[in-house]
Amino acid sequence: MLSLHWPWILLLWPLPLLVRRLLRPAAATPTAALRVPFIDRLQRLPTRPGAAIGSPAIRWSLLCWTFFLLATAQPLWRDRAAPLPVTGRDLMLLVDISGSMRQADFEREGAPIDRLSLVKEVAGAFIDHRHGDRLGLILFGQRPYLRAPLTHDHEAVKALLEAAEVALAGEYTAIGDAIGMAVKHMRDLPARSRALVLLTDGDNNSGQLDPRQAAAIAAGYGIRIYTIGIGRQDVPAPNPYGLWSTEGAARFNREVLKKVAAITGGRDFHALDTDALRRVYTRLDELEPALGAPIPLQYWTPLYPWPLAASLVTSALLLLRRSMAGNAGA
Numbered sequence: 001m002l003s004l005h006w007p008w009i010l011l012l013w014p015l016p017l018l019v020r021r022l023l024r025p026a027a028a029t030p031t032a033a034l035r036v037p038f039i040d041r042l043q044r045l046p047t048r049p050g051a052a053i054g055s056p057a058i059r060w061s062l063l064c065w066t067f068f069l070l071a072t073a074q075p076l077w078r079d080r081a082a083p084l085p086v087t088g089r090d091l092m093l094l095v096d097i098s099g100s101m102r103q104a105d106f107e108r109e110g111a112p113i114d115r116l117s118l119v120k121e122v123a124g125a126f127i128d129h130r131h132g133d134r135l136g137l138i139l140f141g142q143r144p145y146l147r148a149p150l151t152h153d154h155e156a157v158k159a160l161l162e163a164a165e166v167a168l169a170g171e172y173t174a175i176g177d178a179i180g181m182a183v184k185h186m187r188d189l190p191a192r193s194r195a196l197v198l199l200t201d202g203d204n205n206s207g208q209l210d211p212r213q214a215a216a217i218a219a220g221y222g223i224r225i226y227t228i229g230i231g232r233q234d235v236p237a238p239n240p241y242g243l244w245s246t247e248g249a250a251r252f253n254r255e256v257l258k259k260v261a262a263i264t265g266g267r268d269f270h271a272l273d274t275d276a277l278r279r280v281y282t283r284l285d286e287l288e289p290a291l292g293a294p295i296p297l298q299y300w301t302p303l304y305p306w307p308l309a310a311s312l313v314t315s316a317l318l319l320l321r322r323s324m325a326g327n328a329g330a
Contacts, residue, residue, distance in 0.1 A: 005074035067311035075303040096200035099171035140178035142170025174207030179214035203253040215263040227257035
C-alpha cells in the first residue's frame, strides 16, 4: 500500500506559478549607450518573448518541481505487518480478601498498613511490569469471584484490584475453590505458559475442593501455581463459630501452600514484612519473565529515490534543452 509520510508537502505545488504571477519583471532603466561595430547584426536578431504558461520550458520546469515535491513528501510502500511480540503467557492472580486481610501487621514508611492495602500496592507494581502477558484476577474469600478474565488490558485488572474490599467475598477462605475456578477458565487456552499466582494469609477453611486436589487438576492441564503466604502463622482468624480468636482458629498453613506449589511445579513463598513481599514479586518476574513493552512491527519501503532521480533527470534535460536553444540562436 502506497502512502506519503508528509502529504502536506504537495500543497506547495502551485508556489512557482504564484511567484511567477506576483513578481513582475524589473522595470527597464536607462543606461549608457554601448557602441559596437556589429550593431547591424544585433538589430536583425529575432526577439524572444517571455515563455508562456503552456510553453514546453514551463511544462518541463513544473514536471521537475512535481518530482521534487514527491520525493520530499517521502513516499512509502507498506509491506505486510509483523505480529506483535508477546510472551504467550497467561497469568491469573488469585487474591485473598477474607476477613483476616484487614490485619494491620505490615508497615510502610514506618506506619502500619493492613494486608490488603499492601497487596494492592505491591501486586499493582507487578501488573505494571507484565508487558505482553494476559492477566486475569480472581478475588476469593468464602467464595471465589472472577473479577477480570484474561486480558491485555492491564489497567482494567489493576483498577479492579484497587476496588477490592476486605470480606467482600465472606470472612472465610476457600483456597481450593479459587484454584478450581482459575483452572476452569484456563484449561482450554492454547498458551505456551499458564500460571496462577495465589496470595493468601489463611488456611483453607471453606469451600468444596481441597487445595491439593485442585492443584492436581491444575497440574494435569500444565498450569503452574505460585503460592504466597503473608503474615504470621498465629494471627487471629474466624473459628467455626464465627468468633475471632487465636485459640482453635484456622491459621496460615504453609505446608498446604508448599504442597500445592510442588504438585504443579511452581514455587512457594512466605512474606513476613513489606520488603519480603516486594522481593517475592520480583522473584516471580524472574521465574516468569516478561518479554518487555510490545512494539507493533510494520515494515515500510522508502520510494523517494525514484521521484528524486526523475527530478534530477528532468532538470538535466531542461538545462540541455536551453543550452541547445542558446547555441541555435547564436
